[in-house]
Amino acid sequence: MSEPLTPMLSLKGIQKSFHRGTVNQKDVLKGIDLDLAPGDFVTIIGGNGAGKSTMLNAIAGVWKVDGGTISVDGVDVTATSEHKRAKYLGRVFQDPNMGTASNMQIDENLALAARRGKLRTLKWGLTSGERASYREQLKMLDLGLEDRMSTKVGLLSGGQRQALTLLMATLQRPKLLLLDEHTAALDPKTAAKVLSLTDQLIEENHLTALMVTHNMRDAIAHGNRLIMMHDGHIILDIAGEEKKKLTVEILLEKFSQTSGSEFVNDRALLG
Amino acid sequence: MVDILLSGTTQGLIWAILALGVYVSYRVLDIADLTCEGCITLGASVTALLLWKEVNPWLAVLIAFLAGCIAGGITGVLHTKMKIPPILAGILTMISLYSINIHIMSIATEKQGTANLSLLRIDNLYTDFSSSKLGELLNMGKTNAALLIGVIFCVGIIAILYWFFGTELGSSIRATGNNEKMCRAQGIDTDLTKIIGLALSNGLIAVSGALLSQYQGYSDVNMGVGSIVIGLASIIIGEAIFARTKRFAIMLIGIVVGSVIYRLVVSLVIFSGMPSTDLKVMTAVVVIVALCLTSFASKVRAKSAKGGKGNV
Numbered sequence: 001m002s003e004p005l006t007p008m009l010s011l012k013g014i015q016k017s018f019h020r021g022t023v024n025q026k027d028v029l030k031g032i033d034l035d036l037a038p039g040d041f042v043t044i045i046g047g048n049g050a051g052k053s054t055m056l057n058a059i060a061g062v063w064k065v066d067g068g069t070i071s072v073d074g075v076d077v078t079a080t081s082e083h084k085r086a087k088y089l090g091r092v093f094q095d096p097n098m099g100t101a102s103n104m105q106i107d108e109n110l111a112l113a114a115r116r117g118k119l120r121t122l123k124w125g126l127t128s129g130e131r132a133s134y135r136e137q138l139k140m141l142d143l144g145l146e147d148r149m150s151t152k153v154g155l156l157s158g159g160q161r162q163a164l165t166l167l168m169a170t171l172q173r174p175k176l177l178l179l180d181e182h183t184a185a186l187d188p189k190t191a192a193k194v195l196s197l198t199d200q201l202i203e204e205n206h207l208t209a210l211m212v213t214h215n216m217r218d219a220i221a222h223g224n225r226l227i228m229m230h231d232g233h234i235i236l237d238i239a240g241e242e243k244k245k246l247t248v249e250i251l252l253e254k255f256s257q258t259s260g261s262e263f264v265n266d267r268a269l270l271g
Numbered sequence: 272m273v274d275i276l277l278s279g280t281t282q283g284l285i286w287a288i289l290a291l292g293v294y295v296s297y298r299v300l301d302i303a304d305l306t307c308e309g310c311i312t313l314g315a316s317v318t319a320l321l322l323w324k325e326v327n328p329w330l331a332v333l334i335a336f337l338a339g340c341i342a343g344g345i346t347g348v349l350h351t352k353m354k355i356p357p358i359l360a361g362i363l364t365m366i367s368l369y370s371i372n373i374h375i376m377s378i379a380t381e382k383q384g385t386a387n388l389s390l391l392r393i394d395n396l397y398t399d400f401s402s403s404k405l406g407e408l409l410n411m412g413k414t415n416a417a418l419l420i421g422v423i424f425c426v427g428i429i430a431i432l433y434w435f436f437g438t439e440l441g442s443s444i445r446a447t448g449n450n451e452k453m454c455r456a457q458g459i460d461t462d463l464t465k466i467i468g469l470a471l472s473n474g475l476i477a478v479s480g481a482l483l484s485q486y487q488g489y490s491d492v493n494m495g496v497g498s499i500v501i502g503l504a505s506i507i508i509g510e511a512i513f514a515r516t517k518r519f520a521i522m523l524i525g526i527v528v529g530s531v532i533y534r535l536v537v538s539l540v541i542f543s544g545m546p547s548t549d550l551k552v553m554t555a556v557v558v559i560v561a562l563c564l565t566s567f568a569s570k571v572r573a574k575s576a577k578g579g580k581g582n583v
Contacts, residue, residue: 060456086458099456101449104442112446115439116458122435125442152517168457 006074008208009036009176014058015067016051028054030232032068036176036210041202043219044212045251046229052212053094055229056180059210061085073175087117090169090207092162092182099165102154106145106164109153110134113168137167141197159190163197170201177202177209184214195222220246230259277414279538283531284421285482286501290509290530291428291523292475293502296343299436300448300468305361306346307502308495309368310339310473314480315490316375319388322485323379328396332481339477340470342368347466372492387491395485396420417486424482428475429523435471436519444468476502497551504554505530507561 014032019025028051036042044052058065061082069078072088093099100109111126111134131149138146141163145156153161162182169177179198183191199222202209213219219226226243228236228251235258238246289311296304314335321331342364349360376385400406401416411419435441447454447464454461476498484490509529513521533554541547 081460082455083458083460086456089456091456093452093456098450098452101446101453103449104446108442112442112454112457112459115443118458120439120443120459122438122440125437125439 005037007035007071008038008040008073009034009059009210010071011035011055011059011068012070013068014055014065014070016054016058016063016065020066028232029058029065032058032232032234034227034234036208038208039206040225041207041209041223042211042225042227043223044210044227044229045214045216045219049231050229051232052229053180056178056210056212059176060089060091060178088175090116090172090174090177092165092169092177092179094181094184096158096161096165096185099168100153100161103152105150106138106153106156107131107134107149109164110137110168110171113171116172116174137171141167157190159186159194162186162190162194166194166197166201170205170207173205173207175208177207179209179211181212181214183218198222216248216251220248220251228255228258230255235259274414275538275542276535277418279535280531281414281417281421281486282483282538283534284418284425284527285479285486286534287421287425287479287505287527287530288428288482289476289479289498290502290505290526291425291432292472292479293499294506294523294526295432295472295475296469297503298448298506299445300465300472302350302357302448302465302469303361303499304343304346304469304472305358305499306343306364306368306469306473307361307476307499308497309365309372310342310476310495311480311483311498312372312490312492312495313342313368313375314339314477315484315494316372316388316480316492317477318481318484319390319490320375320379322390322393322395323388325394328394328399328485332396332478335477335481336474339480340474342477343469343471343473344466346473347462347469350469351462351465369492376490376492386493387489389489390484391488396482397485421482424478425527428478429520429527432523433520440464440467497554500551500554500558501533504558504561505533507558507565508532510565511561 011032011034014029015027016029017025017027032051032055044055046052057063059070061077061080065078069076071077072085075088077085077088091099101112107126111130114130135146135149138149143160143163145160145164153164156164166182182198183194186194195218198211201207209223211223224243225237225239226246227234227238236254289307293307296302296307317335317338318331321334322328346360346364349355349363350357355363373384373386376388377383379385379388397413397416397420400420401411401413406416436445443454443459444464444467447459447461447468451461454464480495483494506526506529509522509525509527512528513525516522516525537550540553541550545553
């Protein structure tokens with residue numbers, strides 16, 4: 001029906017073990033295959049140790065995978081180093097301290113992000129024209145940060161930092177946005193605000209995104225596709241109309257059917 | 272007495288260049304880089320050799336800078352590419368420089384194992400300047416010339432550092448010292464930024480050695496011992512004086528002021544009769560006390576600002 005598009009992300013047979021060849025060897029990813037169409041917003045859910053974050057780190061190139069290939073928009077990046085892959089990727093981490101340079105100003109952080117994937121030269125690192133455009137973009141966050149652009153990021157709250165990191169991740173339009181439980185460290189109200197901002201940024205920029213979450217409700221409410229991971233495999237992949245009809249109960253039932261075990265995780269149920 | 276103050280200030284300005292170099296590694300990159308100790312001697316030895324070979328003293332300082340950059344770059348490569356912890360990488364370069372510095376000075380004397388090189392009666396930056404037309408016009412003796420040249424170097428280096436750390440490359444080096452993971456996510460090659468930062472840091476330290484050897488009239492293989500502590504002391508004094516500043520340029524000026532204050536205190540203490548060999552322990556105690564006070568002060572601040580800087 002639809003013409004074959006180049007997938008925005010293509011994982012083929014991704015394998016990753018830690019402490020390889022020792023008694024502590026832990027096989028975390030056991031052959032992951034996943035294709036993302038341009039514009040897909042996929043939520044990823046699964047228990048602790050299922051391999052969700054490891055999959056995101058594999059895509060980001062934090063370390064090399066043990067087997068399989070990773071392509072972004074048709075470009076094989078399996079052997080590309082983390083900082084070179086960053087050209088294609090926007091990333092937001094679970095820890096709000098991780099995504100920003102806390103001793104640097106808000107505008108300086110944005111300026112660093114605006115140069116993602118570009119050669120850093122001896123040109124001035126933050127121009128007044130840039131500052132004006134950052135002010136406009138910060139206004140959109142509705143957190144009052146546009147009036148505090150010279151404030152060090154270390155003085156911001158966790159929620160403000162995650163919002164800023166989101167903006168930084170999308171300032172240079174990424175081919176793929178990787179969100180690794182980016183609201184898990186926030187209080188429920190702030191988490192909801194950051195999530196709606198996430199939706200807004202993804203929609204406005206027509207981004208392809210992967211969002212890991214512990215929260216089943218969030219996984220159901222956001223995105224057009226949901227995958228569930230268990231023990232290093234993708235055990236469920238639900239999209240379109242079927243995804244819209246999902247409930248937590250249906251998800252739990254499907255989980256126990258496919259994995260043969262109960263989904264034991266209070267955080268996922270209640271969170 | 273005036274002489275003591277004058278020479279103290281001049282030495283303070285020369286050591287300030289080292290302190291600025293240490294600032295780049297210790298504060299900007301957050302790496303305690305011990306290459307410093309061998310690098311100041313490297314700058315001094317290279318300069319001494321070149322002056323013996325009658326090279327222009329300004330050119331000698333430039334070559335010393337480049338030699339320091341190479342030494343710092345090697346520490347950077349050891350740390351980033353060979354995954355050696357930064358402290359150990361610095362120590363390895365430092366200890367290698369000990370032998371290398373003796374080799375460099377041996378070239379001048381053509382005698383193996385030359386551990387020091389005298390520069391007395393050899394033309395240097397200061398004699399050059401005071402006998403130049405400009406020097407004669409200003410009627411400057413050697414001592415005043417040394418003071419003026421110290422000021423020129425410090426002002427010039429502060430200006431260059433201020434510019435450099437405002438550029439795209441310089442900003443990415445600052446960010447590397449802050450949050451490496453974030454840097455890589457933003458496409459910054461953190462190996463490269465660390466190598467460049469360490470090269471710049473040690474280049475400056477070598478310039479300090481280059482001026483010092485000309486000022487004191489010799490280069491000695493042991494002259495760098497404890498130099499990183501002196502650099503740290505200057506930084507800490509500077510930060511204490513300009514505790515409230517957020518401006519980078521003011522911070523750098525503070526370090527120069529800190530270095531001059533340190534040197535003046537040292538001069539006065541020695542003048543008052545303390546044996547100069549006790550100097551190193553005194554400096555260490557100053558740094559220890561200052562570091563304790565800073566951590567104590569931040570604890571107090573954290574307690575008083577209840578819940579002000581939480582995670583959520």
